[in-house]
Amino acid sequence: MKEGYYLIGEVSKITGISKDTLHFYNKIGLLTPDFTDQTNQYRYYSRWNLWQLDIITTCRKLSVPLEKVKQILNFHDNAKITQLLMDYRNEALRLSAYYQQVAEDILWYDQENRRISSDLNLADVQLKWLDEETVITGIIKRDVSSYHANMQEAAKYELQYAGSIQRKYGYLIDPEEMAQDRICKYREYLKIADCKYEHVNPDNLYLLPSGYYAVCIVRIVKDTADLQPLIQWMKDNGYTTDEVYAEELGLQLFDYIDDYYCEIKAHLIKNT
Incomplete structure (x- = not known):
């Protein structure tokens, strides 16, 4: 196999991403190995695939949904990627405010009902x-x-x-x-x-x-x-x-x- 291509086990070792996760990404069409050896049907990941994995890992740390990650991988345009992430940021801020309200409501519920047991x-x-x-x-x-x-x-x-x-x-x-x-x-x-x-x-x-x-x-x-x-x-x-x-x-x-x-x-x- 030529230099710059890696089997799934090697990719898992390099990136720290489990083989199960890599298989899952392949199954849902998020990340497909670039090369298949026709003699043994082994699939190999390219350097570009490793770069894609870096993008995927970054997005997942931001809790970007997989469907949006697919869009980002397909754009090949940093301006479009930035705009998509900014749109997601607005959604993240909305969710943050929502969960902050949930946390405050639970605290209020606890404090109100402590009055009954006091x-x-x-x-x-x-x-x-x-x-x-x-x-x-x-x-x-x-x-x-x-x-x-x-x-x-x-x-x-x-x-x-x-x-x-x-x-x-x-x-x-x-x-x-x-x-x-x-x-x-x-x-x-x-x-x-x-x-x-x-x-x-x-x-x-x-x-x-x-x-x-x-x-x-x-x-x-x-x-x-x-x-x-x-x-x-x-x-x-x-x-x-x-x-x-x-x-x-x-x-x-x-x-x-x-x-x-x-x-x-x-x-x-x-x-x-």
Whole structure:
């Protein structure tokens, strides 16, 4: 065999690329040995093949897909190759941002749910000023117990376009039922992080008003909770409430309807 041609074992030794990988590249038409000896059907790789392998290895280190590597090998034009790699760079930046968001979402999910397993002071009531917030809520067009289906229908497109899983579910609850420690939900809302709600019907947007709130954490079991500390705090401080919201802690990815924690936020009205 003339100088400058190499059997597959020699190429594997020279380049460090396994024979299985070289066979695979040949099978998919990415890299075909330049010469076949007709007397014994041995296939030989040329110096040009070694140069091609160097290009392939470089592209694979950049995670360039094999189909694009094929294009690069066929171009024989460095300007075209540069443009293709720049296009791939833009895709790599998009994927990088996507996976960065995935990593942040997983961290957020972990931090949110750590709150549930942490020591929660269920008797602590705090006075807080909260800015107004716009949320997605369903229009009651079925029966009252269908509040979740109504909200899901209202939010479905926004959830499809949302770039993050970070969100909060909450409920409007009946203030009059609180005296009997009952959590009576009549409407559900959803807050999605960093969304402008461009894919939501304006009729499904609801404004949580700014103002002072009495805020506490409660454990809700079968739609009942100990709300007496909150009620007593409002009596002691001369407040009543016109709207009460129960916002779930964490984002649970399983059915936990009968036992979960919420942050109760009672919008305050000063007694006259």
